[in-house]
Amino acid sequence: MLKTLLAAASGLAVVGAGAFWFITAPTRTAEAALPNHVADLANGERIFHAGGCASCHAAPGAKGEEKLKLGGGLALNTPFGVFNVPNISPDPQTGIGGWSTVDLVNAMMHGTSPEGANYYPSFPYTSYARMRVEDVIDLKAYLDTLPVVVNQVADHQLGFPFSVRRGVGLWKRLYLDPSPVVALPADASDAMRRGQYLVEGPGHCGECHTPRGPIGGLQTATWLAGAANPEGKGVIPNLTPHAEGLESWSESDIAYALESGFKPDYDSFGGSMVAVQENMALLPAEDRDAIAAYLAAIPPHPDAVSAEPGS
Missing domain, CATH: 1.10.760 (Cytochrome Bc1 Complex; Chain D, domain 2)
Incomplete structure (x- = not known):
């Protein structure tokens, strides 16, 4: 009887672990699914300013052209721990210079890293999920024109259970929704x-x-x-x-x-x-x-x- 119970418990644990792994899996857009779109640098700059990218990714207090140096490093102190803002300059080693266009699409619209891991929602991808893919493509083209900054940003400082990045997949199931928040009237301008x-x-x-x-x-x-x-x-x-x-x-x-x-x-x-x-x-x-x-x-x-x- 004991062996039967242990076997059943083991089986349930395996099933539970498999279910957890399945429902927390990061989602992605395939490169082949991207629209055939020629990047528009002017629109990419417009989206850059609309998104306020420099506010988090440039050095604190940066002014003028310094705001285009997106080396990251800002520490966000939250109830869940400290999130360190990443380098999104075109540096291929410490920034996103090695990213493809679809990598940025997946990061911004799915909260998924190029390596296939869930990003923490200190990165506001629950909002970016509502963006047009074409605008993200334009933004990537614009980011690639900005100054290279060599800066290896430290890892986040999070305690358990928040340190279990895979668990963010459960959070995304609850809150990652690309549909509009407000239902505007049919005759909205x-x-x-x-x-x-x-x-x-x-x-x-x-x-x-x-x-x-x-x-x-x-x-x-x-x-x-x-x-x-x-x-x-x-x-x-x-x-x-x-x-x-x-x-x-x-x-x-x-x-x-x-x-x-x-x-x-x-x-x-x-x-x-x-x-x-x-x-x-x-x-x-x-x-x-x-x-x-x-x-x-x-x-x-x-x-x-x-x-x-x-x-």
């Missing part, structure tokens, strides 16, 4: 739809402005309603057209703030939003207008989190 693409996709605004659950997934029922500040102090503000958010801002107010950094009350952006605004200022005016049109159209929510007194 082209500008509104472009704004949705920029905010929900390359701009990854929800990664900071939407609250997260206990295991780090975005709580999209309160999309863009504000969140705890990952840098520790205060909160990230509500971007919805609610009285506690941007209800009093006109679309032109939003667009102008993204261009200039000045709010309607003549205050200016602070914290990490400064770098975001500087990137947005480099976009064509129609993109800032589109973002404003989308933010004015999304469902209003009260603040999802409250600032603690004195924060």
Whole structure:
């Protein structure tokens, strides 16, 4: 009887391990499935600024041309551990110079490394999954033109169970969804739809402005309603057209703030939003207008989190 129970337990363990391995497997796009697209460097630069790539991958405090040196190394301190931002310069050894186009597509849209491992979602691929493949192809072509930076970034510093990278596959099953977050009306304008693409996709605004659950997934029922500040102090503000958010801002107010950094009350952006605004200022005016049109159209929510007194 004991032998039978042990055998059954062993069999269940094998089945369980096999099931875990199957459901946590990283997904990929095959190179043959990529569209026949000639890379557009100008659009690649536009997507680079929309995505704010320099904000994380350039040296902290970098200005001007230094922001194009994407050697990484920024340490992101989170409740799950320290994530070290990688080098995405064209260096073939310490950066992504050896990557193919499909490697970047899989990294950004599937959260899968060229070696076939799951990336941690400190890399906002749950937003990038909503991008057009053609835009990722253009971005890769543009990144390849940037300065080579030789910098071997340290590994992440994570404790168990977060150190088990394969387990991220379970998280991706829950939160990696390329479908739009907001259901726009059928008669939504082209500008509104472009704004949705920029905010929900390359701009990854929800990664900071939407609250997260206990295991780090975005709580999209309160999309863009504000969140705890990952840098520790205060909160990230509500971007919805609610009285506690941007209800009093006109679309032109939003667009102008993204261009200039000045709010309607003549205050200016602070914290990490400064770098975001500087990137947005480099976009064509129609993109800032589109973002404003989308933010004015999304469902209003009260603040999802409250600032603690004195924060």
